[in-house]
Amino acid sequence: xxxxxxxxxxxxxxxxxxxxxxxxxxxxxxxxxxxxxxxxxxxxxxxxxxxxxxxxxxxxxxxxxxxxxxxxxxxxxxxxxxxxxxxxxx
Numbered sequence: 001x002x003x004x005x006x007x008x009x010x011x012x013x014x015x016x017x018x019x020x021x022x023x024x025x026x027x028x029x030x031x032x033x034x035x036x037x038x039x040x041x042x043x044x045x046x047x048x049x050x051x052x053x054x055x056x057x058x059x060x061x062x063x064x065x066x067x068x069x070x071x072x073x074x075x076x077x078x079x080x081x082x083x084x085x086x087x088x089x090x
Contacts, residue, residue: 012071
């Protein structure tokens with residue numbers, strides 16, 4: 001999958017390589033059930049240094065992904081992060 005990055009993806013100081021690592025290693029991405037956000041995919045996981053991140057992308061028509069948001073994990077994603085880590089066997 002080709003991963004591209006919007007300018008907004010770097011707003012919180014997360015480098016593209018850190019976001020890409022989370023996208024590539026997230027065992028069970030979360031897909032929005034909100035019809036307004038149907039194309040959003042949330043990837044939760046640690047970067048290569050073990051820092052928990054939340055990365056949000058938009059699925060593109062060609063099958064690629066446009067990352068539009070990346071930052072350190074917020075409290076609102078803690079429960080979902082724990083579920084993803086269980087999927088990952090951690």
